[in-house]
Amino acid sequence: MSLDTSRAPVSNTGTNTRGSTATRFGDTVAGTGRAGTRRRRAARRWWRRNRRRVRRQWRRVRETVTPTGYFVLGVAVLSLLLGVAFGWVEAWFVAIGFGVLLLVGLPFLLGSRAYLIRISLDRMRVVVGGEVALRIDVENSGARPALPATAELPVGEALREIPIPFIGPRGTATVPVGIPAVSRGVIEVGPLTLARRDPLGLVRREITWRDRHLVHVHPRTALLPQGSAGLVRDLEGAASRRLTDSDLSFHAVREYVRGDAMRHVHWKSTAKTGTLMVRQYEESQTARAAILFDAVRAEYASDEEFELGVSVAASLGLQAVREGRERFIASQWAPGRVRPSIDGLEELPSGTPAQLLDAWAELEAAEDALPIERLTRGLAESRRPLSIVAVVTGSVPDPSRLRRAAAAFTEDVRVLVVRVETLADPAAHLVDSCTMLTVGAIGDLPQLMVRGGLS
Known part of the structure; x- marks a missing residue:
């Protein structure tokens, strides 16, 4: 809790008993020059010690007057100058009236509430459509009762007004507040501000408790079938078309080359051919999945379709993490x-x-970003050992673009292209060397993964 309180300036009073006179040629001369120098030095020392405090107090005074109050103050000063210069009765009347308005507003700022406020949330993460229960605990630490007040609490881009009830001396009160999670994103809650103002809004005094919380609103996800995050379901891995000198899946034998390990020599083939022969293996691979989400807003027909794409990509990624x-x-x-890991x-x-x-x-949606074709090409050229690549995009890209995006990968990489279109009929079909799915709702994804042969 951050509560700004003002202190009374420390006053150093007393008498100086040291001599301030000097005797020269029998005459007594007052040391006014030295006394003036000491006063100037004392003033400079006081300013160095208290300049921050003076600036802070001046800043509080400036922040107390609202823009409307500054307008009223300016009109009052201008009318006063016109009344003094030209003797206009009307100007004097306006100056006195506006000055009285400012003076009447000052009593509304007097007094303070000795509040101790704590903001607590039941959870920091919620799914879209849920609600976070927020609780504001207010304690009156003073010996006097605190009258009802209204506090302001920023919740995302909105500003909520929180009514604080009457609290007796040393009493407490709890104010519950519900925060609906309408859309995906991050909701910043706080800081809470207690404002006191006059009815005309000329002056305002604020006390802020700098307690902030971040609530992450997660997208909706679907629970996918086991094994749908990759193609390989066995423990050792499945053989690929890449050949290697040491692995589990035997492929063939070849002639010995200088540098080959002798433990890989196939002695039966060596005896038959009379030439030293070694084993050759197919490189086995485990399921290394890549999920690539097209975050360009222009590739989606609507905001709802963009959020559907986020839900699909999040479901695929979440299944890969769980497995x-x-x-x-x-x-x-x-x-x-942050800087990109790949171009x-x-x-x-x-x-x-x-x-x-x-x-x-x-x-968030990306603007003026690279198209999906260049992204898949960059991922294919990054030499990452991948067994399956899932590309999630909207309904705007035509099939030819999606085929070019899938063609960037080699034949031993299984490519899955998920095209989201709001309320479209779910469909799964094979296009060239990739499997293309059409998802109209997040609930269609588990069945489409089974129909696409990925489970």
Whole structure:
């Protein structure tokens, strides 16, 4: 809690018993020069010690007067000058009237409420459509009763007025507040401000408790079938088309090359051919999944469709985290965010489900970002060992663009293109070397993953 209170200036009073006179040629001469120098030095020392306090008090005075109050004060001063210069009775009347208005507003700022306020929330994360229960505990630490007041609490872009009831001496009160999670994002709650103002709004006094909380509103997600985050479901991995000298899946034998390990020599083939032969293996791979989300707002027909795409991508990424798959989850990089890990891509943290969902809650639409074709090409050229790539985009890109995006990967990489379109009929079909899904609602995704052969 931050509560600003004013202190009375410390006054140093007393008498100086040291001599301030000097005798020269028998005459007594007052040391006015030295006394003036000492006063100036004392004034400079006082200013160095108290300049921050003076500036702080002056800033409080300036902040006390509202823009309307400054207008009234300016009109009063101008009318006073006109009345003095030209003797206009009307100007004197306006100056006195506006001055009285300012003086009448000052008593509304007197007094203070010795409040101790604490803001607590039942949870810091919520799904879209839910609600966060906020509780404001107010304690009157003073020996006098506190009259009802109205506090202001910023909740995201809105400003909520919180009524504080009458609280007796050393009493407490609890004010419950509900925060609906209407849309995905991050809601900043606080700081709470207690304002006192006059009825005309000329002067205002604020006391702020700098207690802030961040509420992450997660997108809706669907629980996908087990194994749908990757193609490989066995413990050792499935063989790929890449050949290696040491692995589990035997492929063929070849002639010995200088530098090959002798433990890989195939002695039966060596005896038959009379030439030293070694084993050759197919490289086995575990499910290394990449989820690529198209964050360009222009690729979606509406904001609802964009949020549907976020929900689909978050569901795929969340399933990969739950299954412990090696994963890479990214979207378009936009200026002002963290630097991209790959050209044009921003990797989302995915250590835990909560961390991943927090990242999706913070994600915003990108403007003037690279198209999805260039992003998939950059991902394919990054030499990441991938077994499946899921690309999530909107309904605006035509099928030819999506085919070009999928063609950037090699044949041993399974490509899944998810095209979201609000209220569209769910569909799954094979286009060239990739599986294309059409999702009209988040509830369609689990069945489409099964129909697409990914479970």
